[in-house]
Amino acid sequence: MTESLRSPLGRVRGLGSARSGTTHWWRQRLTALALLPLIIWFVIGLVSHVGADHAAVVAWIAAPLNAALLVLLLTAGFWHVQLGGRVIIEDYIHGEGLKIFSVVALNFATIAVGLACVLAVLKLALRTV
Amino acid sequence: MAGVQRPLSPHLQVYRPQISSVLSITHRITGASLGFGTLLLAWWLISAATGAEAFAQAQGVLGSIPGRLVLFGFTWALFYHLCNGIRHLGWDAGLGFEIPVMERTGIAVIIFSIVLTIAAWAVGCTLAGGVA
Numbered sequence: 001m002t003e004s005l006r007s008p009l010g011r012v013r014g015l016g017s018a019r020s021g022t023t024h025w026w027r028q029r030l031t032a033l034a035l036l037p038l039i040i041w042f043v044i045g046l047v048s049h050v051g052a053d054h055a056a057v058v059a060w061i062a063a064p065l066n067a068a069l070l071v072l073l074l075t076a077g078f079w080h081v082q083l084g085g086r087v088i089i090e091d092y093i094h095g096e097g098l099k100i101f102s103v104v105a106l107n108f109a110t111i112a113v114g115l116a117c118v119l120a121v122l123k124l125a126l127r128t129v
Numbered sequence: 130m131a132g133v134q135r136p137l138s139p140h141l142q143v144y145r146p147q148i149s150s151v152l153s154i155t156h157r158i159t160g161a162s163l164g165f166g167t168l169l170l171a172w173w174l175i176s177a178a179t180g181a182e183a184f185a186q187a188q189g190v191l192g193s194i195p196g197r198l199v200l201f202g203f204t205w206a207l208f209y210h211l212c213n214g215i216r217h218l219g220w221d222a223g224l225g226f227e228i229p230v231m232e233r234t235g236i237a238v239i240i241f242s243i244v245l246t247i248a249a250w251a252v253g254c255t256l257a258g259g260v261a
């Protein structure tokens with residue numbers, strides 16, 4: 001056994017084949033932490049608008065604070081899904097080609113759908129009444 | 130290498146389900162389902178941004194009986210994933226690893242997710258003025 005002179009921190013920093021250490025794991029936790037209050041706020045907002053008409057829902061989405069919180073929620077949420085979905089793919093899909101294809105497809109899909117959601121919110125928030 | 134008796138990972142088909150394993154796979158299933166559920170959220174937001182007519186159409190589908198069943202399922206999945214996510218973050222902070230504590234927090238997650246789901250729908254239905 002050769003004793004390594006590297007500190008545990010030194011090992012983690014930039015190690016691993018992807019040179020990313022614990023970055024993926026850490027981002028999954030950070031996005032989860034961010035989602036916690038945002039999801040609670042969003043669910044309360046949704047529940048209090050059950051049965052509301054289009055004008056009322058649009059007014060809620062477009063209010064500056066709400067629009068900002070929605071963009072944060074969408075960013076953290078789609079990022080969280082991209083990170084979490086990748087782990088699921090890597091656990092169950094073993095063929096190298098299909099695995100890479102699936103991860104790329106997940107990345108494209110989460111960015112595309114997430115961006116579409118953000119644009120919908122911005123369209124409402126930035127419209128001139 | 131040879132001769133080292135390494136523990137085998139559990140063979141799922143013959144492994145007795147336990148609260149820990151069942152809740153764990155449920156976290157994954159709810160996470161993946163919610164991931165697909167973001168498509169519904171996107172549809173709803175985009176129809177709201179498109180106009181009153183598109184929004185009414187989306188609301189009509191989501192408010193139908195099958196639509197409500199799907200939304201009810203997603204409500205529970207979200208609350209489950211949220212509650213169990215807190216449990217996960219606790220573990221990441223080094224809290225709650227003792228088996229009895231884990232079982233208790235696990236049961237709490239089940240109870241809270243169901244209670245929150247029913248509460249959210251009770252409030253929503255009341256605000257909407259009845260189930261119809």
Ligand code: HEM
Nearest residue numbers: 032035036039084085087157160161163164211214215217
């Ligand atoms: C309410 C806030 C949320 C919290 C606190 C939370 C927490 C977590 C945590 C801690 C993990 C990592 C679990 C692990 O390492 O095994 C995770 C995984 C995951 N989450 Fe969330 N989450 C939240 C919301 C969401 C939402 C809204 C979605 C989807 C739209 C989602 C989708 C996923 C997925 C797909 C995974 C991967 C599951 C796996 O690896 O088994 N999460 N979540």
